[in-house]
Amino acid sequence: xxxxxxxxxxxxxxxxxxxxxxxxxxxxxxxxxxxxxxxxxxxxxxxxxxxxxxxxxxxxxxxxxxxxxxxxxxxxxxxxxxxxxxxxxxxxxxxxxxxxxxxxxxxxxxxxxxxxxxxxxxxxxxxxxxxxxxxxxxxxxxxxxxxxxxxxxxxxxxxxxxxxxxxxxxxxxxxxxxxxxxxxxxxxxxxxxxxxxxxxxxxxxxxxxxxxxxxxxxxxxxxxxxxxxxxxxxxxxxxxxxxxxxxxxxxxxxxxxxxxxxxxxxxxxxxxxxxxxxxxxxxxxxxxxxxxxxxxxxxxxxxxxxxxxxxxxxxxxxxxxxxxxxxxxxxx
Numbered sequence: 001x002x003x004x005x006x007x008x009x010x011x012x013x014x015x016x017x018x019x020x021x022x023x024x025x026x027x028x029x030x031x032x033x034x035x036x037x038x039x040x041x042x043x044x045x046x047x048x049x050x051x052x053x054x055x056x057x058x059x060x061x062x063x064x065x066x067x068x069x070x071x072x073x074x075x076x077x078x079x080x081x082x083x084x085x086x087x088x089x090x091x092x093x094x095x096x097x098x099x100x101x102x103x104x105x106x107x108x109x110x111x112x113x114x115x116x117x118x119x120x121x122x123x124x125x126x127x128x129x130x131x132x133x134x135x136x137x138x139x140x141x142x143x144x145x146x147x148x149x150x151x152x153x154x155x156x157x158x159x160x161x162x163x164x165x166x167x168x169x170x171x172x173x174x175x176x177x178x179x180x181x182x183x184x185x186x187x188x189x190x191x192x193x194x195x196x197x198x199x200x201x202x203x204x205x206x207x208x209x210x211x212x213x214x215x216x217x218x219x220x221x222x223x224x225x226x227x228x229x230x231x232x233x234x235x236x237x238x239x240x241x242x243x244x245x246x247x248x249x250x251x252x253x254x255x256x257x258x259x260x261x262x263x264x265x266x267x268x269x270x271x272x273x274x275x276x277x278x279x280x281x282x283x284x285x286x287x288x289x290x291x292x293x294x295x296x297x298x299x300x301x302x303x304x305x306x307x308x309x310x311x312x313x314x315x316x317x318x319x320x321x322x323x324x325x326x327x328x329x330x331x332x
Contacts, residue, residue, distance in 0.1 A: 001030050002280035003287050007294055016041040022146055038062055047071045049297060055155040056162075057081035060088045063100065067092040072099040072297050078166045078317070079310040081157035086314050090307040100307035101293055104170040105285035107305065108292075110273050111252045115234070115241050116175050123258045124236030127176060127210045132168035134160075135217035135229040139191055139198065151194040159187070159196035161320055165216040166313040168232070169204070170305075173312060175234070178206040180312075184329045185320035190219055202320045239263070248283045250275045 004012050016035040017023040027034040035041040038054070042065055050066040051074045052059050060080050063073045073093060079102050080086045093100035106112055118124065142150040149155040156162060173179065182205040187197035198219050204212040220227055226247065233242040239258030246252060252273040259267065278287040289305070296303040319330040 003278070003282075003290050006278065006280070006287060007290060010294060013047075014041050014045045019146055039065070042066065042069060042071075049074060049294075052076065055081075055149045056157050057085070057155045060085035063089040064092040067096040067098050067100070070096060070098060073101070074293065075100070075102050075307075075310070077102050077104060077170075077310065078157065078162055078314055079307070080314065081155065083311060083314040083318055086307060086311040090311060093307060099293070099296055099303050101296075101303040101305050102307065102310040103282075103286070103289050104167060104174075104305050104309065104313075105282045105289045106167055106171045107174050108285045108288040109245070109252075110275060110284070111243055111245070111254050112171060112175070112232075114254060114271065114273075115232075115243070118239075118241060118256065119175060119234070119236075123239045123256065123260055123263055124234055124241060125238030125260070126208075127234050127236040129235045130172055130176075130210060130212040131215075131231060131233045132172065132212060133215045133229060133231040134164045134168055135215070135220045135224075136160075136164055137218060137220060137227050138222070139194065139218050151196055153195045156196065157314075158317065158321060159194075159198065159200060160216045160218045161185075161187075161197070161200035161202065161214070161317050165200060165202070165214055165320075166317060168212075168214060168216070169313045169316050170309060171232070172204075172206075172212050173309070176206055176208075176210055178208050178210065180204045180212075180316045180319075180332055181207045182329055182331050183316060183319040183323050185323035187321070187324040200320065200324075202323075204316065250277055250283075 004010055012032055014033040015026055016038040023034045049072045052062050053076045054062055059075050063075050066073045089100055139151060142148055184203040186201045188199040190198040199217040202214040220229055228247055230245040238260055242255040254271045256271060257268045275284050278284045280286055293303055319332055323330045
């Protein structure tokens, strides 16, 4: 809500939630009309944009209903509990001529933008290996936040790779401007209480040969700073980029190493970033994503992140799970 409030000319007018306590608390905090059912909200309200944060399995029906009413749609990642659900949304949005987007906000982080610029400038040369680690919180945080469905495979689609890994899959697709063609996956269950994995590991091969190693987890020690262990790195034949994001921090540091003569000296250096503060989830990343989405709606131009981007991430995750179950590499 703070992000929406910060956007000029944008007003949130209504919200729906099936949990009465959640809805009551939300409408107390923010003066909007409240509905117990999103279908009633759509019948009674005229919306330019609907933001959908339902259980993943329920998102396709809601997105299709919005599109059929001519309402643009923002669906929280991973968009659906299956790639087929994402395809339904894409088809409905195309038929209705409305925008469909999903908030892969890491593309908007100043450090990520700098990494992409350095790659395009040839600082790394041909990229050979990449790493992505995203360990965030513990399983218990979902039941505590009225989101126990996140730990039910039928409603969420899966565990941390489905919920968190999609961020890094999308980010590396964007950084490398390439697509995954083969995956090898391994899921680890620490807790036997739920039917989703606690930890998921994957080896992704892109079409031009770069290999990405993913370590995605709900297993983080309570003593770990801010409850998140995040890391991104790319290694090429002439250079390396490495970054440990602070998520909602305002100070970041990117390590850059390159043999390229045109790279400013010294050959090894740290680039420091002071980020502007923005209230709201994901800070400046969330604000820039929403700002660009609103601009797309007003101008009629396609959004930077489309439903197709969401679908590609889901297809990779489903291949990772298929590999983990079969013990074989899966081609895409």
